[in-house]
Amino acid sequence: VSTVDTSGAEPGSTPAVEVLDCRGMRCPLPVIMLARRLPQVPIGTVIRVLADDPAAAVDIPAWCRLREQEYLGSAADPIHDAPGYDVRRRH
């Protein structure tokens, strides 16, 4: 887990304050990493999950739906060369 400045990065209006680097991991590992980390950050915090496994594109939004967390969207991360999925801790 690294904390980097991604202010202004798409797609969430709230900048992600934390990046979970799951590049090279196969599903369900990125989802497991997210499920482990999200409860440890303050409510309202946005985590960006970097994952190059194509299954993350469906599994991270699906996890947010099942766990009633807020999925903000995905975009190519401007700093890291991988898709980023932004999730806000809702509860």
Place this chain on the structure above:
Amino acid sequence: VPVAVIGGGYGDRVVTAHDEPVRSATGQPATVRPVDGDPGDPPRPVYFDAASAAPLHPAARQALQAALDDGWADPEKLYGVSRRARHLLEAARAVVAEAIGCRPEEVTFTPGGADANRRGLLGLLRGRRRFGDTLVHSAVEHSSVLHTAAAHVAAGGRAVSVPVDRLGRLDLSAFRDAVTTGGVAAAAVMSANHEVGTLQPLDEVAALCAEAGVPLLVDAAQSLGRVPVPAGWSVLTASARKWGGPAGVGVLAVRAGVRFDAANPARPDPVPPVPVPLAVAAAAALRAAMASAEAEAARLSPLVDRIRTTVAATVPDVEVVGDPVHRLPNLVTFSCLYVDGEALLHALDRRGFAVSSGSSCTSSTLDPSHVLVAMGVLSHGNVRVSLHRETMESDVDRFLAELPGIVAALRAQAGVTDL
């Protein structure tokens, strides 16, 4: 008499809900190799993957044997034994035509269902090229349809993928928009989805296509022999091994009057002849499956309901997917949160259960199933269970009894029980 080969024996026997599969002397289903009582032996194999291939129907085995004896000659020749083979093939075609509600001359046997889809789409696209170059299809079609669409696009054509909802049902309003836009050559919508079992609203789809004057290809691979054949198709495709026929036989039916150009003069690609005995066996199995379809659906559908309900109640963090009501009678799919699909398949296999999965780790491309992606449901830890005529209630009981422990053990192993 050729028809007797197809219609005889099991073919005319209506299997009721109370019928048990043929059993060997050990009490095991005849198609399953008996295991001895050694406690180190794996449990009795339970095959739950009929959506890939159903076990060969006894009617097919019987017809195959008879046709190997009677229909071995080249059906194209002009002498007596050849005529016998040709008559057998014609009888097989007539049985299939009756099952799907068309004329025998509209039916062609192909080397498989995927081949039938490809030929069906290419024939429509070529036949309608003066009207347009767009192929409209649902996002959850079989990969053979998607691959044909991709090849069509690569060759300069256009393809429109129509989305489905969370249950896998076609977005009818998006479909209407797509087929009423100008330049549509053909539309492809499957009768029932092979991964999640959702039935598509084909009456509405066919009406929209008719209104727009667009020919409709219906991939009936999962539904033929299980649920009534949909009406309103221009081209219908199916695969014999899904209904208990042998592998290597597909069906391509093209209604008379449909603009269909099977031949590409630049790249001739004639349909390879399907061996007569295989076609005969496929027809015998289809006749038998159709005769017992209603009873089988009445027997299997409550088992699917029980799997849906019990899995949701006994396995924590599981998502049972697909339409719970408008679905195939024999197929159910669910995804287990935090579980690796490949590990789950192997664990189930060790306990004797053969199932399929749409998880990325189980595919050759490492991509998740396009069906689960289109529905927006969890793709990892995915299991597809598809039942068939040899499935016994006790098989489902044992599966439901063992699954929670298997999933719990995998989660414990992965250290995710606290999530």
